[in-house]
Amino acid sequence: MIIGLDAKRAIANHTGLGNYSRFMVDIMATYQEGHRYRLFIPKKKNNSSYEKLLKHANVRSELPHSSTMKRFSSLWRSFFIKKDLLKQGVQLYHGLSNELPIGIHKTGIKSVVTIHDLIFLRYPEYYHSIDRKIYNFKFRYACQVANRIVAISECTKRDIMHFYNIPESKIDVVYQGCGAxxxxxxxxxxxxxxxxxxxxxxxxxxxxxxxxxxxxxxxxxxxxxxxxxxxxxxxxxxxxxxxxxxxxxxxxxxxxxxxxxxxxxxxxxxxxxxxxxxxxxxxxxxxxxxxxxxxxxxxxxxxxxxxxxxxxxxxxxxxxxxxxxxxxxxxxxxxxxxxDEELREEMVSEGNIYLRRFNEDVLADQMNKVYSKCFLSEKSPSIVPEDIQTVPYTYGKLVADNR
Structure with missing residues (x-):
């Protein structure tokens, strides 16, 4: 299967969402090597951690081709990437950082989105008003049109159900590990x-x-x-x-x-x-x-x-x-x-046992099962929000500002 992945954060961010994106690409390419992975990035940047991903024989980068899309790469990623996904024969697209391209549900390409948290809804005081509006639009849209949603914790899963009224049956929890x-x-x-x-x-x-x-x-x-x-x-x-x-x-x-x-x-x-x-x-x-x-x-x-x-x-x-x-x-x-030395030793030793659930092969297998679930039903994933058809152009401009 050809799997497209939103790799903007993988190449642009050195912590947080970037670490998650690189980790997931690496373990999937290693333990689920039967697939081909296409990393869609808006532009090239110097990032040695990202370059290591391209050493996998089944991984390669994809960039916008036309001069217009190169110039407006943020708009390409959010709106116009669909044409390139189809040209590349992508069968499933995974939004690794909370969002999916507008209109992905109309292409016939299956989609998965990873939602990391909804802290901006639970603790709005920590965020600027405009950021909250943009995040809420992108996250809600992605949750509603995706075939499957990956939550990085049970806590995030509960928040997705609570704030966006998404049925539990549509959400899978797949944790993240850390670097070796x-x-x-x-x-x-x-x-x-x-x-x-x-x-x-x-x-x-x-x-x-x-x-x-x-x-x-x-x-x-x-x-x-x-x-x-x-x-x-x-x-x-x-x-x-x-x-x-x-x-x-x-x-x-x-x-x-x-x-x-x-x-x-x-x-x-x-x-x-x-x-x-x-x-x-x-x-x-x-x-x-x-x-x-x-x-x-x-x-x-x-x-x-x-x-x-x-x-x-x-x-x-x-x-x-x-x-x-x-x-x-x-x-x-x-x-x-x-x-208490005995307590410290117990916390560490029991912690090592607990860490097994975050092993790379375990997480890669869980994510692959999520991908497989996307093809179990040909039904439309959900009802698209009514306001999607009237998205103001300013949204595209704000996307270009990297928000």
Whole structure:
């Protein structure tokens, strides 16, 4: 079967949706090699991680051909790509990042869309109004016209059913794994170099992810006051305005020397940082899944995360969970883990067993079964929203702005 995939994020993004897209293409090309995979990208960009995907004999890139479509590549991806899908003989198209081309349901090509989260609907205060409108249009449309929907967690599945009134029978949950590099133990020499390079403390708690309000790093920082002074907090991630709030709290509470921020950390150094840590904390208020938890567990770290979304799915029953507003609960959980060696060993060993469900071959087989389901019925996937026929031209312009 010839499978087309929306690979914009795979070539353009180095984290998040990009990681997911590259991971899925790689495992499908490796473990379901009977298919041919066509990666549709709006334009070429330098990305070594993407280039590795093209080493698979059954994978190749597809770009817009005409000068007009090259110039308006975002419009090509959202509206005019259908002609190229048909020319390439694509039988199934997978929107890896929450959206599908407008009118895909009229081509005869089966379609699958992966929905990562609907946080913009559950927590609208974290998003600009125009972004919410665009996301809502694209996500809702994709859910309604797709033959199958892939949710990256049971939590996301519930939100798709709740916000878009999509029947459960149309949604499959397929998790994401993480790169193999996190399961490889880094040498002591490399660890020493990384520790010196980033001035990492001897003992520290680690957090990885964009440092923004929703990620709720303040909970861990406040909990640090009730943790032994030799324990520091290291946060690795993209800087936002929230950082200033964290630094001000650290200054007012004499935690400046125990709170360390690292921005723009190269991926090659991240496994060593994980393995140098004593504990991983992920107090986010809401996530679609929580890949850093999987990375930490592969790095043989015990995990403490927040309740309220999907993080229990990522961490399993032997990780610890606290309410995202419970400072004392976070302090107690941290102190319990760092002081109880037997508990740490149990969390790590049981975590390794739990991680088997995220093995690459398992996930590739699950995704292939989703693809097969698309061909079980020739019925139209669903009713197309009435307002699709009257999409304003400004939507196309906004798409071109990469929103």
């Amino acid at each position: 590099q996190y399961s490889v133990m880094v040498s002591d020499e490399v660890k020493k170099q990384v520790r010196e390079k980033y001035a990492l403390p001897d003992r520290f708690i680690l957090n990885v992810g964009s440092i923004e309000t929703r990620k709720n790093l303040m909970l861990a920082l406040k909990a640090l006051k009730n943790v032994p002074e030799e324990i520091h907090l290291v946060a690795v991630g993209r800087r936002t305005a929230y950082v200033d709030e964290l630094l001000e709290y650290a200054r007012l509470n004499n935690l400046e020397n125990r709170f360390h921020l690292i921005h723009d950390l190269p991926h090659v150094d991240l496994p060593a940082v994980y393995q140098l840590a004593e504990l991983f904390v992920y107090p986010s208020r809401f996530e679609g899944f929580g890949i850093p938890i999987i990375e930490a567990m592969h790095s043989q770290l015990p995990v403490i995360a927040a309740t309220g979304s999907c993080l229990e799915e990522a961490g399993g029953e032997h990780s610890l969970y606290v309410n995202p507003d419970d400072v004392q609960g976070m302090s107690d959980a941290i102190n319990r883990v760092i002081s």
